[in-house]
Amino acid sequence: MKQEFDVIIIGGGITGAGTARDCSLRGLKVLLIERNDIATGATGRNHGLLHSGARYAVTDKESASECIKENMILKKIARHCVDDTSGFFITLPEDDLGYQATFVKACTDAGIKAEIIDPQEARRLEPSVNPSIIGAVRVPDGSVDPFRLCASNVYDAKLHGANLLTYSEVTGFIMDQDTVRGVKVLNHRTGELGEYHAPVVINACGIWGHHIAEMAGAKIGMYPAKGALLIFAHRVNGIVLNRCRKPANADILVPGDTVCVIGTTSTKVPYEECDHLQVTPDEVNLLLSEGAKLSPVLAQTRILRAYAGVRPLVSADNDPTGRNISRGIVCLDHETRDGIKGLVTITGGKLMTYRLMAEQATDMACKKLGLDVPCATATTPLPGSEEGGIEKIFKNMWTMPTTAQKATVGRAGANVSSIPLSDEYEGSVVCECEEVPVSEIDSAIKNMDVHNLVDLRRRTRMGMGTCQGELCGCRAACILAKDRDVVAVRNDLKQFMNERWKGMYPVAWGGTLRECAYTQWVYSEVLGLNES
Amino acid sequence: MEKKEVSFNNFEQCIKCTVCTAYCPVVPVNPRFPGPKQAGPDEERLRLKNKMFFDENLKYCLNCKRCEVSCPSGVNIADLIQSARRRYSAATPTLRDTILANTDIMGHLARPFAPIVNSMVAAKPVKAVMDAVLDIDKNRTFPKYKAHGFVGWFNREARSKQAAYSKKVAFFHGCSTEFQHPEVGKAFVEVMNAVGYGVELMNEECCGVAMIANGLWKQASRHAKHNVAVFEKMVGEGLPIVATASTCTFTMRDEYPHVLDVDNSKVRDSITLVEKFLFDLIDAGKVILVFKKDYAARIAYHIPCHMEKLGWSIFTKRLMQMIPGVAFTVLDSGCCGIAGTYGFKKENYKNSQEIGRPVFEQIRALAPDFVCSECDTCKWQIEMSTGYKVLNPIVILAEALDLPATTAANRQ
Numbered sequence: 001m002k003q004e005f006d007v008i009i010i011g012g013g014i015t016g017a018g019t020a021r022d023c024s025l026r027g028l029k030v031l032l033i034e035r036n037d038i039a040t041g042a043t044g045r046n047h048g049l050l051h052s053g054a055r056y057a058v059t060d061k062e063s064a065s066e067c068i069k070e071n072m073i074l075k076k077i078a079r080h081c082v083d084d085t086s087g088f089f090i091t092l093p094e095d096d097l098g099y100q101a102t103f104v105k106a107c108t109d110a111g112i113k114a115e116i117i118d119p120q121e122a123r124r125l126e127p128s129v130n131p132s133i134i135g136a137v138r139v140p141d142g143s144v145d146p147f148r149l150c151a152s153n154v155y156d157a158k159l160h161g162a163n164l165l166t167y168s169e170v171t172g173f174i175m176d177q178d179t180v181r182g183v184k185v186l187n188h189r190t191g192e193l194g195e196y197h198a199p200v201v202i203n204a205c206g207i208w209g210h211h212i213a214e215m216a217g218a219k220i221g222m223y224p225a226k227g228a229l230l231i232f233a234h235r236v237n238g239i240v241l242n243r244c245r246k247p248a249n250a251d252i253l254v255p256g257d258t259v260c261v262i263g264t265t266s267t268k269v270p271y272e273e274c275d276h277l278q279v280t281p282d283e284v285n286l287l288l289s290e291g292a293k294l295s296p297v298l299a300q301t302r303i304l305r306a307y308a309g310v311r312p313l314v315s316a317d318n319d320p321t322g323r324n325i326s327r328g329i330v331c332l333d334h335e336t337r338d339g340i341k342g343l344v345t346i347t348g349g350k351l352m353t354y355r356l357m358a359e360q361a362t363d364m365a366c367k368k369l370g371l372d373v374p375c376a377t378a379t380t381p382l383p384g385s386e387e388g389g390i391e392k393i394f395k396n397m398w399t400m401p402t403t404a405q406k407a408t409v410g411r412a413g414a415n416v417s418s419i420p421l422s423d424e425y426e427g428s429v430v431c432e433c434e435e436v437p438v439s440e441i442d443s444a445i446k447n448m449d450v451h452n453l454v455d456l457r458r459r460t461r462m463g464m465g466t467c468q469g470e471l472c473g474c475r476a477a478c479i480l481a482k483d484r485d486v487v488a489v490r491n492d493l494k495q496f497m498n499e500r501w502k503g504m505y506p507v508a509w510g511g512t513l514r515e516c517a518y519t520q521w522v523y524s525e526v527l528g529l530n531e532s
Numbered sequence: 533m534e535k536k537e538v539s540f541n542n543f544e545q546c547i548k549c550t551v552c553t554a555y556c557p558v559v560p561v562n563p564r565f566p567g568p569k570q571a572g573p574d575e576e577r578l579r580l581k582n583k584m585f586f587d588e589n590l591k592y593c594l595n596c597k598r599c600e601v602s603c604p605s606g607v608n609i610a611d612l613i614q615s616a617r618r619r620y621s622a623a624t625p626t627l628r629d630t631i632l633a634n635t636d637i638m639g640h641l642a643r644p645f646a647p648i649v650n651s652m653v654a655a656k657p658v659k660a661v662m663d664a665v666l667d668i669d670k671n672r673t674f675p676k677y678k679a680h681g682f683v684g685w686f687n688r689e690a691r692s693k694q695a696a697y698s699k700k701v702a703f704f705h706g707c708s709t710e711f712q713h714p715e716v717g718k719a720f721v722e723v724m725n726a727v728g729y730g731v732e733l734m735n736e737e738c739c740g741v742a743m744i745a746n747g748l749w750k751q752a753s754r755h756a757k758h759n760v761a762v763f764e765k766m767v768g769e770g771l772p773i774v775a776t777a778s779t780c781t782f783t784m785r786d787e788y789p790h791v792l793d794v795d796n797s798k799v800r801d802s803i804t805l806v807e808k809f810l811f812d813l814i815d816a817g818k819v820i821l822v823f824k825k826d827y828a829a830r831i832a833y834h835i836p837c838h839m840e841k842l843g844w845s846i847f848t849k850r851l852m853q854m855i856p857g858v859a860f861t862v863l864d865s866g867c868c869g870i871a872g873t874y875g876f877k878k879e880n881y882k883n884s885q886e887i888g889r890p891v892f893e894q895i896r897a898l899a900p901d902f903v904c905s906e907c908d909t910c911k912w913q914i915e916m917s918t919g920y921k922v923l924n925p926i927v928i929l930a931e932a933l934d935l936p937a938t939t940a941a942n943r944q
Contacts (some may be wrong), residue, residue, distance in 0.1 A: 302544040437575070
């Protein structure tokens with residue numbers, strides 16, 4: 001790989017991926033560096049809520065109006081990643097119904113369409129909603145698949161010439177007095193050290209951006225706020241459910257792909273914990289008891305797993321929970337701020353506003369490079385996004401499509417044309433819960449920077465279903481092992497299964513525990529994975 | 533105890549062990565069918581996401597319920613599949629499906645012309661036309677309609693005698709007893725009378741199983757509601773609902789609530805099969821059977837799929853084994869392939885015969901005097917495919933019993 005670039009972006013989350021896409025669409029030579037896989041930090045550890053902005057309308061108007069603008073853009077440029085479900089803000093008897101008027105006015109002021117609907121009508125439209133609701137407001141919330149969105153941005157960036165280095169950690173900056181000239185990188189897969197040069201380096205590392213900035217001698221006052229979430233085994237609700245009150249714990253239930261997600265909590269954690277988050281029993285209890293207020297059936301629904309992420313908040317005041325910190329975008333020019341030339345940090349913000357964050361960071365990079373190229377990401381669809389949605393795509397392809405064929409279209413969107421699905425082997429299903437066929441796995445391995453089974457899961461949803469890899473883990477490992485070292489893939493399979501178990505452990509009871517016991521039997525007793 | 537992890541037809545209890553798919557008779561013969569696990573609990577999650585993920589290939593499910601029998605987690609897999617068809621299928625029943633589904637209407641239409649209809653549907657040119665126009669397979673032998681039905685016989689010959697009995701049962705005879713096999717109903721009345729029970733008929737409608745199979749959901753629900761109302765009245769008067777057909781019994785007990793969302797909770801436990809009803813009485817010492825001294829037969833017992841689902845084949849086995857002079861062999865459990873109207877359809881005929889092949893081969897190898905089975909469509913399939921006669925257990929029982937001696941023994 002050539003070592004000279006126009007811009008180096010550190011961080012393969014949605015912000016870094018979006019920035020890499022924006023930069024490469026504007027004609028810059030881009031290197032995107034990620035120390036793990038793409039979408040491993042906060043990008044892959046959130047609700048997957050396509051915010052309308054309504055949640056922040058009352059407390060954070062700027063974020064709210066950013067959200068609704070980006071919401072409308074994503075519904076056009078990322079159709080295959082977005083599910084336009086709409087959302088309700090419900091008022092329970094214990095809540096103040098008076099807040100509803102304040103809420104609707106604030107939404108309207110921020111440009112968010114908020115419509116008060118009769119509780120009876122709300123119950124009809126969303127049968128899972130708490131039947132005791134006394135008020136409901138409909139807003140244009142939805143859900144978005146953050147893995148797919150991130151991978152699509154990376155894929156498009158690469159189509160426009162960007163280079164990607166995953167499993168590569170920045171160990172330091174190449175400095176020329178007060179100017180950043182590039183980065184030193186340790187490739188964890190090969191153990192090699194490399195140096196890459198560019199006149200501009202963008203730090204898009206979320207909460208880890210704190211350390212990156214420190215390496216260059218700058219300080220960002222970040223506020224690591226952990227949020228825990230639970231994934232339920234199927235979609236309990238079809239419409240996003242929020243509480244119509246000031247943002248609090250466990251008050252959003254999002255239907256995402258085949259599951260639904262309740263969250264979140266918010267607690268400050270030390271930086272050292274950001275790489276080793278555990279969901280505590282208290283958090284699980286809180287999520288379940290509050291979640292059941294949105295939708296009582298949650299109390300009896302099988303839980304697939306628990307997980308937690310860290311919000312990259314930038315502290316403004318001494319808020320113990322982080323709930324009051326703005327979700328607004330923070331784009332720092334370290335030259336004017338700290339006297340360090342060639343370094344930009346893009347942080348704060350949300351998954352929802354990643355594109356706008358990328359635009360601001362790219363604008364700043366272009367300015368430093370002396371270029372004046374307009375941003376095109378608000379109007380250029382991501383590869384796979386197509387008007388008419390997935391139904392139109394599969395109806396054009398097959399007369400009587402199987403669910404697996406439809407599911408593949410649902411994930412790949414218009415990109416499905418590059419995935420062969422017609423012959424019996426290609427179309428046979430690897431992951432039965434999420435209906436992922438052999439060819440989709442093959443295609444991801446070949447084209448989407450997959451180095452192990454966990455990467456493969458992030459690209460395809462394989463292993464994300466009810467059985468959490470019980471059936472598909474070993475099958476996918478066989479496909480992965482075709483062109484790779486079998487022993488390495490076998491170890492990889494162990495890691496994959498352990499990573500699945502990590503998320504199941506905090507909620508291992510009932511059906512989930514039975515599933516774990518069966519999986520354990522299959523992998524250690526039948527397949528002998530425990531033997532060395 | 534509070535019920536945990538409640539989900540539609542228990543689909544979330546699936547731990548993906550896949551034993552259902554291993555037991556599905558369709559999977560080995562039809563690659564288009566995704567198999568019960570995938571069609572049921574797996575795809576339910578996608579259907580809940582969006583109904584567009586429904587797969588029309590679910591029509592290949594036989595609804596034999598063998599998946600449910602094999603499931604160690606209590607998932608109502610076939611119910612999930614049928615409910616999905618009911619809720620999401622865009623396919624509308626064809627003329628052929630409607631004809632096949634309306635077993636009762638077709639019976640009424642055909643009966644006055646029974647000899648003509650029977651010889652017509654057996655004639656090669658007519659079969660060729662039905663094959664070409666209606667997609668009803670030309671290789672299929674049609675059951676013969678009888679010119680005189682069971683109810684007519686009952687009204688003429690038996691009804692007046694029933695008042696003499698203080699204990700009574702309500703008999704659900706079903707369509708095939710009425711139109712094709714009145715001898716089953718006659719045997720039922722003879723046996724029940726002999727053991728001291730009077731028989732009452734009800735204003736019954738077809739149980740609706742063929743309508744469920746052919747996508748006539750509204751009509752099926754209408755029948756279900758009608759029957760449940762009739763049963764509630766009978767049960768209220770203290771009469772149990774006794775039937776001779778395993779599929780009707782199973783449908784009325786389990787498909788009404790699971791697939792059609794018709795509440796039968798007040799009568800479900802009172803709907804029973806005659807074999808279970810008799811066995812329970814004998815077991816409790818309340819009924820005595822006296823058999824003919826010279827009865828002898830070599831019988832092969834084919835357990836219908838819905839009998840497996842009910843879990844009641846044990847009662848038939850015990851009853852048949854009570855008959856002295858009977859050499860009784862239970863065939864390996866397997867679907868005969870007909871599944872009601874499924875095997876009549878041109879697109880399923882070949883698969884239907886392929887599914888039933890192990891059953892047919894075993895019968896031929898055993899060469900019994902006749903085959904015993906509670907299900908009339910199994911009867912049609914096995915008789916057509918093997919040439920062996922198939923009798924309902926109640927017919928065998930009526931034949932084997934010394935009826936006057938039994939009557940006398942139960943009079944004390």
